[in-house]
Amino acid sequence: MNENDNHMEQGSAGGDPYALSAEYIDIMIAEPWEGLAPQVISVLRGLRAAEGVVVDLGAGSGRGVRAVREALPDVPVLAVEPSPAMRAVLLARVHDEPSLRTGVTVVPADASSAELPDGMRAMLALNVLGHLPPDQRRALWGNAVRRLAPGGALLLNVTPPLAPQPVPRTRMAHLTLGDLTYEGWAQAEPAGDDQVVWRMDYRVTRGAREVSGVSVDYRWWVIGDDALAEEVAAEGLVVRPVGGAESGLRVLTRVGE
Known part of the structure; x- marks a missing residue:
């Protein structure tokens, strides 16, 4: 130009x-992900579930996918991204990084249309909740909890404003x-x-x-921690904050796990 x-x-x-802004997103989230990625990696490595697919819902440009494969190098990853513009960046990253190319599947879907696999080891939904109306959000909890492997978890973040x-x-x-x-x-x-x-x-x-x-x-x-805890409790899930407060990272597991 x-x-x-x-x-x-x-x-x-x-x-x-993201139709107009996708070209900027990845470079502008790079610095926040420097702090978030190690926390995500730590949680994934500490899960009780020993096998199963990891789903990255709203995978964006693939920084979460990269963190999953660093934590669990041999685990298959299902990267779900509805935006064609963001998916172009995601596919380029998956293709260019050998550690991603042979274990990551990218699908064009969103939270309501994605077919989640049974026996998920984990599901990431980072920077996603705000895109979901309350009915879709509640449907997601029920859909995910039915497909989590024993000892599996959902990872999401709660971001201001609450x-x-x-x-x-x-x-x-x-x-x-x-x-x-x-x-x-x-x-x-x-x-x-x-x-x-x-x-x-x-x-x-x-x-x-x-x-x-x-x-x-x-x-x-917008949703705060109290409302989130109430919503997920209806599906038998509990919320646990992890990492630094600035990341807003939350881990959801079944009651008693």
Whole structure:
């Protein structure tokens, strides 16, 4: 792209929320994943379940898939990703990394349409809950618990805001690749009793000149720990926080396991 052809694209809350922003997502989540991945790896290595597929629901660009294979190098992984734009990044990562190419299956599905295998060793749903309306979220707990192997677990994260409240505009990422600087900004406004609308702004600059920009709005269903614990208890699951508070990582297991 010619740097003189500066432009800004904008997406709405409907459709694929990553259609315009997928090119930026992986590089901008790299730093948070440096802290999250070791926690995920530790949990997976400590599971009582000794076999079974690991499902990464909403696998995105594949950083969770990479963590699974580092923790459990020989385990088969089912990577479920509904966004075609994100799936393109995911497939490229799986193809280019030998440790992923022969054990990871990528399927185009979402939480409500994915066919979960029986005897799952674990299921990851990281940065996913906000995409699920309450009825889909509750259906997921029942579907997953019926297919977990004994000693298996669900791994998810609870991220702020935990209630429908404003989030001031905050820079979430800043990095330089070659001659260009990439920045990501986020803010949110309440949208009803249990939703917010996020505005995500991505900017690419060369010095003081903006090369390109994308703004995307999407709805996000909020849930806190108390509500989550109540929901999953109805399906015989208990919630345990793990790792640092900043990751929001939670492990769900059957009562008594």
